[in-house]
Amino acid sequence: MTPPKKISLTRYLVEQQRIDGLIPGQLRLLLEVVARACKSISHAVNKGALGNVLGSAQSENVQGEVQKKLDIIANEVLIEANEWGGHLAGMASEEMDAIYVVPNRYPKGEYLLLFDPLDGSSNIDVNVSIGTIFSVLHMPEDDRGVDEGDFLQPGSRQVAAGYCVYGPQTTLVLTVGDGVAMFTLDREQGSFVLTQENVRIPADTQEFAINMSNMRHWAPPVRRYIDECLQGKDGPRGKDFNMRWIASMVADVHRILTRGGIFMYPWDQREPNKPGKLRLMYEANPMAWLIEQAGGAATNGKERILDLQPTKLHERVSVILGSKNEVERVTSYHSEL
Ligand code: AHM
Ligand code: MG
Secondary structure (H helix, E strand, C coil), X not given: CCCCCCCEHHHHHHHHHHHHCCCCHHHHHHHHHHHHHHHHHHHHHHHHXXXXXXXXXXXXXXXXXXXXXXXXXXXXXXXXXXXXXXXXXXXXXXXXXXXXXXXXXXXXXXXEEEEEEEECHHHHHHCCCEEEEEEEEEXXXXXXXXXXXXXXXXXXXCCEEEEEEECCCEEEEEECCCCEEEEEEECCCCEEEEEECCCCCXXXXXXXXXXXXXXXXXXXXXXXXXXXXXXXXXXXXXXXXXXXXXXXXXXXXXXXXXXXXXXXXXXXXXXXXXXXXXXXXXXXXXHHHHHXXXXXXXXXXXXXXXXXXXXXXXXXXXXXXXXXXXXXHHHHHHHCC
16 A cells, blocks of 8 residues: 655645745745754753753843743754744744844845744743744835834734744644645654644533632632632533643643634733733734634634734733634623623
8 A cells, every 4th residue: 555645844834825825935845944953942841951951141131031042042043044044024023122124234135033942931940831822914015114113013914924833743834825744844844744623622611721820819700710610520511521631732732723622821910010021013913813723712812813903012912812602702701800
């Protein structure tokens, strides 16, 4: 029997462009370069202590968070891989205060790339899944030079988004607005191979993901939702719920894309002036688009995440995403206030 044919990421992108025209040449190059960078980050992650990549870098990012060595390595890998190809005008990252304009010595392209180079940093040193999240936007038309304002586009304007999870397997998950596809890194071949297409999230679920230790700080609608889940069969939901919290959004979202569930990192009273912990432009927007493309939903409790107009690069947002009926339920609890 002929073995099933292996479809590489490159072949998928080329063939998909023939079908829907959503991946023109420059965007294909961009996605291939991002995938190559993720492969190299995956190798660094795998080496761990042997590669001297664990531990803190003794520095802080713009959010005041201590940077890990791997945060910085991953950021550099993504910048070096992407700056020279001529497909980008600029980049923005969780690990850089300001935008990175492609240096004048390289040709400039029509796209903007935003990323969280290493999400779930608290898991690096304990050998638990982490990941890279990315979002791609078009440069606004007729723009002469790139500045921060060019990046401040709502998530609905993304032209590609995805993540790469570094777990027991390294898996790249991608959307260009025509469904969600997953590619697993074949280490012997050194390439990403298509392993799932048309990913769909069930509308109902019995699994939630939230950091329960923050319960006392939550707003009433979130407390109500979780409280009802915890009451299980005997409560208003009439069914038992399971809980998972990996503390890597990438890994939690990957589980939800694989078997459904709801993920929340809501606003809480610890820092009442911040809308939430997670960042809108390079964490919530790409994940929200992937989730919607797989049939799920993503809101901040009141509005669809993809409709939010960003006002600054490192803006934070409250995040509720996953199985549609559960997200709609939590969102409706917010409007009942
Ligand atoms: P990071 O980008 O600094 O790693 O922070 C984001 C991460 C998410 O991946 C995860 O969902 C959350 O922070 C975990 O936060 P907590 O440790 O408060 O549970
Ligand atoms: Mg992050």
